[in-house]
């Protein structure tokens with residue numbers, strides 16, 4: 001460990017890793033560059049947005065038998081949302097990145113470059129690409145911007161620094177190509193992990209998370225809609241994307257002052273069975289409905305997807321269709337899918353047959369989301385089934401995600417939400433009468449974009465090893481189907 005004085009405020013700034021190039025002063029946010037025996041002031045960096053992540057600087061754990069400590073963090077934002085990259089220092093001096101996105105975690109390590117590798121511009125989500133002799137599916141392509149940082153970091157980074165990355169997957173393994181430093185990408189390999197499996201210690205507890213989520217360190221500002229002044233009480237946190245339930249303005253809560261991204265459109269207000277803010281206890285974990293969206297397929301059939309968030313439990317979805325309720329979770333480990341036209345996929349050696357594929361468009365959305373949802377968002381959904389379980393791939397131009405859903409009896413949803421929900425559920429489902437062909441609607445599961453463990457890795461060059469597997473996330477949820485009326 002090397003300790004230097006912050007050139008701006010004089011406070012102690014620690015460098016625990018030899019690989020660290022700079023550190024952010026925890027008192028004044030100055031970026032301190034370690035340069036031979038001198039230190040340089042690189043200017044200030046924005047504070048990170050306190051989100052729902054239980055991880056913090058100082059969190060420790062074990063991966064593949066090796067102990068590590070979290071020593072740094074950068075927070076990144078891209079067109080659809082934001083996520084954290086935590087910089088891990090292992091006891092043996094190696095380093096890795098822990099990607100932390102909406103409750104999904106991945107650990108990745110740099111592998112250097114192994115040309116020939118595809119050009120960033122050629123990559124498109126859902127396509128199969130050969131990388132290093134292996135055929136992989138492109139899961140995400142994006143350009144992200146650094147919006148805050150903390151602790152030690154292995155390269156010079158500041159507000160506005162751009163990361164250009166593409167993620168590839170096959171089953172539970174994945175690979176990231178990082179084009180941030182130029183056309184020749186750095187290869188990172190990694191896998192999904194869970195905080196439990198890594199026996200993480202010194203995590204933030206539920207109370208700490210709830211107290212700080214959505215607030216900037218040291219600033220306790222309640223969020224009111226900057227457009228209409230209405231209160232928005234189900235918070236930002238990692239869900240920095242809000243749609244005001246009153247005026248429908250699209251708000252970016254990830255900047256110090258909430259900004260209106262787009263004025264609200266005049267859309268017909270939609271009633272829902274579950275209200276924004278409704279609370280549920282599922283498997284002993286507390287959840288709250290923070291957002292919902294109504295989607296429509298190519299034939300005009302509609303269904304409602306509720307996003308639930310728990311301080312400890314992360315995100316999960318409840319989907320209400322005229323065929324009943326489904327609960328869905330984003331999958332950290334993907335099924336094997338040869339190509340998007342394949343009729344079957346396999347997961348843990350079990351085959352799932354294709355049900356159908358269709359286009360799905362968001363026709364209404366309100367509340368907080370962990371990605372930037374807006375009316376008109378269109379994705380292609382591919383659904384597969386085996387018994388009572390469905391797997392769905394959702395493909396947009398930039399991203400591919402998988403979710404797994406299971407049918408939930410209406411009684412169960414009632415139980416989860418408790419008595420008050422009964423009243424809520426009296427509300428007639430909004431699109432009654434619009435559901436034309438009920439028969440086919442089975443479901444749709446959902447899920448949206450985003451959450452996948454993205455891994456990004458910035459430039460840097462560390463080496464590592466990797467391990468772990470698993471995923472994270474969510475329990476399940478909810479309620480009943482009530483009188484969805486007969487579709488006519």
Ligand SMILES: [Zn+2]
Pocket residue numbers: 006007008009010011025026027028029030
């Ligand atoms: Zn300082």
Ligand SMILES: [Zn+2]
Pocket residue numbers: 225226227228229230244245246247248249
């Ligand atoms: Zn508003």
